[in-house]
Amino acid sequence: MGSQEDQADVERVLAGELSAFEGIVRKWQRPLVNLAYRFCHDRSRAEEMAQEAFLRAYRSLGQWRREAAFSTWLFALATNLYRNELRRIPIHSSPLENVAELRAASNPEVGYETAVRDRAVRRAVESLPEKYRSSLLLFYFHDMDVGCAARSLGLPEGTVKARLARGREMLASKLSRFWERPRVTHKEVS
Secondary structure, eight states, rough: OOHHHHHHHHHHHHHTTHHHHHHHHHHHHHHHHHHHHHHHHHHHHHHHHHHHHHHHHHHHHHGTTTTTHHHHHHHHHHHHHHHHHHSSSSOOOGGGGSSSSOOOSSSSSHHHHHHHHHHHHHHHHHHSSSHHHHHIIIISSSSOHHHHHHHHHHHHHHHHHHHHHHHHHHHHHHHHHHOOOOOOOOOOOO
């Protein structure tokens, strides 16, 4: 379903056909839950936050200006809601073992190394200040371009570009040990 279908569904809802909102929810539920999860790291809370985002979107459909794609408007609404929700009720850390692990690769050593690296990246991203974290999440994990991320965050594109650059620098600093190659030394066999 593309942006024209989104617009048609919105028009039908605004015309009184409330069941058309079901198509919007079906299409955007997984992306909004995934976005919320990247903010709070709790699947149950992410589902509740996404449900609240849909409720707010439903109530605010008439405010969507057609210059921006519906998805941009929806993600901006959800991002603002999620940020406000986390300010209101901060994240409670849970042990990393409670987070679903990534699928292990067929080679156990590669799977372990990948899992360790992925955990380190996840922790590093989570430890960034919110303004850098939200820009990185939208750009890298939700495949938004700079313009779309900027609209979702309500910021100028230049600010998002600067935050992405600074966030990458911070991550590179935190994760430098994963990019260093160990030195191979050759010992002579007697």
